[in-house]
Amino acid sequence: MLKEKVEKALNAQIEKEIYSSHLYLSMASWAESKGFEGVSKWLYAQSDEERVHYLKFIGYVNERGGTTEITAIKKPDAKFKNVLSLFEAVLKHEEFISESINEIQAVCISEKDFSTQNWLQWFVTEQIEEEKSVRNIIDKLKMIGNDGNTLYLFDKDIMSMRTANATPVK
Numbered sequence: 001m002l003k004e005k006v007e008k009a010l011n012a013q014i015e016k017e018i019y020s021s022h023l024y025l026s027m028a029s030w031a032e033s034k035g036f037e038g039v040s041k042w043l044y045a046q047s048d049e050e051r052v053h054y055l056k057f058i059g060y061v062n063e064r065g066g067t068t069e070i071t072a073i074k075k076p077d078a079k080f081k082n083v084l085s086l087f088e089a090v091l092k093h094e095e096f097i098s099e100s101i102n103e104i105q106a107v108c109i110s111e112k113d114f115s116t117q118n119w120l121q122w123f124v125t126e127q128i129e130e131e132k133s134v135r136n137i138i139d140k141l142k143m144i145g146n147d148g149n150t151l152y153l154f155d156k157d158i159m160s161m162r163t164a165n166a167t168p169v170k
């Protein structure tokens with residue numbers, strides 16, 4: 001049985017993971033509307049991956065006899081200055097998620113729920129990978145600057161930079 005504080009922290013994370021999926025969906029749609037086909041594919045895939053994340057959390061809470069709460073999700077940003085600022089926003093969000101996973105671990109330790117703390121390790125590794133992959137994209141975009149031709153090639157190539165780290169839900 002999950003302790004109340006752990007269950008609360010996991011439910012708060014479910015909300016954040018659903019928001020992540022919405023945010024990347026909104027970004028994907030923006031990129032698609034601006035003609036960045038590769039960037040939009042990357043973001044649609046990322047949105048799907050975040051769905052895998054919230055399903056993992058929901059499945060875990062249910063498996064441990066807890067109760068999940070699916071709440072209303074705040075509206076994500078829909079307008080971005082350019083592709084670089086969009087990915088800077090992705091990185092900022094992922095850093096926020098990493099911090100949030102760390103905070104749940106702190107709750108698990110104080111509640112002596114070492115099973116959940118152990119279960120969260122998958123997300124710790126996932127966050128390291130995601131942050132690394134987005135930093136890599138930002139570095140490339142900074143090198144490209146305002147060079148339209150190179151940005152075109154980057155857009156064609158971005159899906160090959162994706163780390164295939166989405167894992168099955170259970």
Ligand code: OFO
Nearest residue numbers: 017020053097130
């Ligand atoms: Fe970044 O992995 Fe979920 O939110």
